[in-house]
Amino acid sequence: MPELPEVEIVRRNLERWTVGRAIVAIGAPDLGRVDGDPGALVGRRVRAWRRRGKLLLGELAGADGDDGLLGVVSHLGMTGKWVREPGDRRFVRMTWTLDDGLTVGLVDARRLGRTFVFAGPPDAHPRVASLGPDPLHDGLDGATLRARLGRGRAPLKSRLMEQGRVAGLGNICVVEACFRAGVHPHTPLSDVPADRWDALAAGAVAHIHKTLADEAGDEVAYVNEGGPNPFLAYGREGEPCPHCGDAIVRAVLAGRPSFFCPSCQPL
């Protein structure tokens, strides 16, 4: 599933492939997964790609004689990715052909992604406006994290994944941040030691930067697509903790797997 680093890699790719180019044709739009009129994109020039949390924000300049901006918000769902030259690949949900001849396409096997096309800047979309600060774009420190998450008995991991509190943290990032900080992911918020918040914020940001460095390329790969496991704790049940050698444990919270070292991250 795409988390912040994968969406950021897609953003950088879209920026490189499309900014400054005009769209000359839209192909095969999956109208069940698009809100708005994808045909309105034809003739528009791509001005910028930004990102907030797990949402891609495209800004397209007005067509000739129309100076209104067009906004695109792309949510990748479980398996979505934008690729160059999708050709005859399966599960292509939309293509954009550009005025330099390049075609970019949205590939989405599970078909859970969604694209919104609308008049106005992409930031104005309600899904974007409701998001919390973005750790990469806005930075994240312990005091901010603690204030955004609040207090109470809710598990740390659940609150970290609420996109309105901090945008873009997914299951893998939270598991890795908690491992790096030495905090059990299921710790009730009010029991998180005061001196661990800086480490949690730094752990999340460090995980994001490491994943960006590891996965950068023309096409993102998701964990469920196979390949080596690049994570410290995620997906490593039974393997030795890199700090103390004890076996990593897996437990499920709210239907999502957690991985932790019971010695380094006591509950």
Ligand SMILES: [Zn+2]
């Ligand atoms: Zn350990």
